[in-house]
Amino acid sequence: MVEIEKTFAEAFEAWYSRVLITAINEKWARIAATEATGYATSMIGCDAEAGIDVFIPEEKTPDNRPGYAIQIWSSKKKIKEALLYRLAQCVLTSPTASIWNLTESDEKLDIGYKLKYYGDGYERELELYDRKVIAIPIMLGEFMVEREIGIAKGIAGGNFIILAENVATALKAGEKAVEAISKIEGVITPFPGGLCSAGSKVGSKK
Numbered sequence: 243m244v245e246i247e248k249t250f251a252e253a254f255e256a257w258y259s260r261v262l263i264t265a266i267n268e269k270w271a272r273i274a275a276t277e278a279t280g281y282a283t284s285m286i287g288c289d290a291e292a293g294i295d296v297f298i299p300e301e302k303t304p305d306n307r308p309g310y311a312i313q314i315w316s317s318k319k320k321i322k323e324a325l326l327y328r329l330a331q332c333v334l335t336s337p338t339a340s341i342w343n344l345t346e347s348d349e350k351l352d353i354g355y356k357l358k359y360y361g362d363g364y365e366r367e368l369e370l371y372d373r374k375v376i377a378i379p380i381m382l383g384e385f386m387v388e389r390e391i392g393i394a395k396g397i398a399g400g401n402f403i404i405l406a407e408n409v410a411t412a413l414k415a416g417e418k419a420v421e422a423i424s425k426i427e428g429v430i431t432p433f434p435g436g437l438c439s440a441g442s443k444v445g446s447k448k
Contacts, residue, residue, distance in 0.1 A: 244415075252442065253399035256285070257321045259391055260345045260428075261329070262298060264309035266338035272297075274336035275310035278328045282314070283433045290316040290324040291398060293430030304342050304371040305386070311344055313430045315398050322351050325391060330357055334378070334385055342373070345392030354389040401441070413437075 263278065265271035275294050282292035295311040303309045316324045333339050334357060341354070354376040358365040361378040367389070368375055374389040404419075406412035420436030423429055431437075 251399065251401050253397050255395060256291075256315050256398040257318045257393050258313055258315045258345075258396045258398070259321065259325055259351075259393045260295065260311055260313050261325075261391060262303060262309050262311050262342040262344045263333055263336075264300075264303050264305055264307040264340045264342065265336070266307065268297070268308045270336065270338050271307070271309045274333050274339040275312050277332035277336060279312050279314070279432075280332070283438075285316060285398075289320060290314050290328070291430075291432045292324075292328070293432040295430055296427045304373060305340060307340070309342075311427075315396070321393055322353075325351060325353055325393075326356055329353060329387070329391075330360070334360065334380070334387075337382055340386040341388060341391075343388045343391045345394055347392035347394040349394065350390035350392045352389065353391040354387040357387050401438075403441075 263271055263274045265274055272294075279292040279294055282288050282290045285291055292312060292314045295313050298309045298311055300306050300308045314321070314324055314328060329341055333341055343350075358367075358376045358378060361376075364379050366377040366384075368377060370386070376387050376389055377384040378387065379385075404412050404415050406415060416437045417435070420431055423431055423436065
């Protein structure tokens, strides 16, 4: 029997953006999403906390291609730069990828408009699927990115500590927990494999 002690969890206010990355197939959508959310375990030392949210099948995406929703979290001051660099360096460069806004918010950033400069004047602004889109010429044709990407305020953090008799048991319990969490849309687990073995030292001396 597993005993669950109701205690406390770290949580804090932060800014996030939820973005959809689609591609020619699930494999390439996953590759782009994985690259865009790398090196993002904690805002302490990283520009953002990020992770893959959920797979979205082609019948539910704007361009009728499979995709992954990702989340990128940061401070209000840093989120624009984190979004711009991650989407430019990791998704624009990923074969067949496209970027769509999934954040329902009145506050938006001109990420697509910034990315258009890669087109060197040959980019196009158009309306597709009731969205304002920038089409940027690349080696495989055109890279589609929604002109504006929304940001919103949310709650980051949330954790629980697993106490076990040995490492193997702790890992097994952690893996099961991450598997269950992965089925919940709107939630990410940014640490390696969703687990953190060097957590914040609450109440530490240094």
